[in-house]
Amino acid sequence: MPFVRIDLWKGRDKGTRKKLIKNVTSAVIESTGCPPEAVQVVISEVEKENWGLGGVPASEKFPDKK
Helix, strand or coil, X not given: CCEEEEEXXXXXXXXXXXXXXXXXXXXXXXXXXXXXXXXXXXXXXXXXXXXXXXXXXXXHHCCCCC
């Protein structure tokens, strides 16, 4: 049973996450030949301040535009 975990910065809308789940599931089915019901996809959203890149929080490297 394929299990895919995706970590993203917080902020994508419900439709975007739904599309991502559908497309990743399709890619796993195509690659492995398993049935759709066997594929599990989990999206975890992380605040930029809790995600480090090169020793710096992503919130500092990529501040949100206002």
